[in-house]
Amino acid sequence: VCGFGQGPAQRQKIASSVPAMAAAAAPFVSMPAVSVHEASWPAGFDKISPALAALTVAALALEERLIFDTELPESLEVADCAYGRCLKAVKAIRKGELVYKGECLLSDAKAYSFRVRSASGSVKTYDVDNLNSVWDAKSAGEVRQLYGWDGFMNHSCDPNIRCPETSRTADRLFYDVFALRDIEVGDELLCDYAVFDWECDGHAIEECLCGSPKCRGSMRGFKHLTFQQKLAALPHLEEDSLMHRWVASQVDAVSYLDLAALMPQGVDVAEYGEGWELVATRDFKAGELVFRNTSTAVTDPRTTIVMGMRGKYRVADFEEHGIKREGYVEFPSFDALMNHSCDPNTAQRYLSELDYEVRAARDIRAGDRITCD
Ligand SMILES: [Zn+2]
Ligand SMILES: [Zn+2]
Structure with missing residues (x-):
């Protein structure tokens, strides 16, 4: 289970029905659920997800929020990319290498904050809602996987990392993040959202812009991959609950x-x-x-x-x-x-x-x- 659900930049590939220039010019105040301390969102943020920008979620006072403390590994940085934030390598990472040990919160909180301590010691706090988080298939009720800085990771149909779940407690999920191929300095870290979400309820990427020659055209969850695409995605699969859903759904003879x-x-x-x-x-x-x-x-x-x-x-x-x-x-x-x-x-x-x-x-x-x- 590696969801990179809630990070705003993760939705950046969502096809915008709003013309790019108009979206880029939209005022920041149209995103009441998200604010950033010690940093501001890039101007193009609203282009990431016009649908989200249209939603109004009452921002909770910071004191009432769940706080998630995280540390950014030395090898990575949160960077500004064409459509928003992304994760980039600042050190070369070799194929098969453990890039970092990840964790996220398991919670039904509607909003939370994550603090990111970087290798230099600086700390940034991001207040986010759970709109883009991933529903946790193994928990009862409305528990979702609430991510820290790795929620900024973008989708690619040809990912360069995989992140198998390693363990979980009542309120945290742990996963290892491995490089699927060599990642050079300046390369963006990319994961395949389709291998951790069955249906992407409400936040499918109808027109994928990952630009890979292997692009499937859209990202609507594991369920919607063709049988051959599912088999090809197996080595990247991040949790066995997807396997169980695949079998139970009977969409394929598996x-x-x-x-x-x-x-x-x-x-x-x-x-x-x-x-x-x-x-x-x-x-x-x-x-x-x-x-x-x-x-x-x-x-x-x-x-x-x-x-x-x-x-x-x-x-x-x-x-x-x-x-x-x-x-x-x-x-x-x-x-x-x-x-x-x-x-x-x-x-x-x-x-x-x-x-x-x-x-x-x-x-x-x-x-x-x-x-x-
Ligand atoms: Zn794609
Ligand atoms: Zn023999």
Whole structure:
């Protein structure tokens, strides 16, 4: 869940029905819900979102507001871009690098303030409303994800960062932000809004201006991507609640295997090159039961199974992971990730058509890769 909901600049790509010059000339007072201490919005701010500018939300007194204290990493700056604010790199960031550890508030507050302390020690306070925040799918009621400075991040259909959720408490959400490719000094940090919002209730970008050759033309939430676009966006997906909504919506023939929920005691998934493998997390004696498993019988070859683990998602490849049976493909769930070895340390025995057990063929140590023939 990485929403970059509430930052005004994040809406900058919204197509304006107001002529650009007229919008730019609109007075700042037309945005009563937003004020800035120690800084003023760029003149073009109203061009960001004429729809928002037309709304009148009673500004709450600062004392009544939720205050969110944040720190801007040394590698980034909040900058003024063509249509408003954005985030830019002030240090080169390499592909795969952790750019920062992010967090946002989970709250039903209608307005809040975030204070940004920069590396130089200066502090700016932004008073914002929750109009552009993202509804939190995992919370009950009207809880939204209220962002700090990274709410200024803009959308691109070809993002250069991803931000998988790492943990949450009752009132905060934490996520890691990784570079998807090299980001040079002066480059804008861009995320794909479609991978953290299912429907973008009320704030879709009808005409995307991200300018990428991969631009989809609009940004209306994950639900509205084509099936192929959804598959392409999987590596960037930021929370599994989107997967659950995708499956539940039945807009595509897709099912989801949450590997964390399926993993037996004593076994875990580890990264293996670009793929995954199974490893032992405790010792097993030769002959000991490692796990029992029930395979899925896939009768419709058009079915797409997505496997997810710790914020990463992969489409199951039935050629690679399935076992052809009479009239169906046996898909062994998490066990599809077990690596082959000509000298395997486990042996498999079927108990019925789809149920089987896996036992240690020799002593297995915690940390060992689990293999089968
Ligand atoms: Zn685009
Ligand atoms: Zn072999």
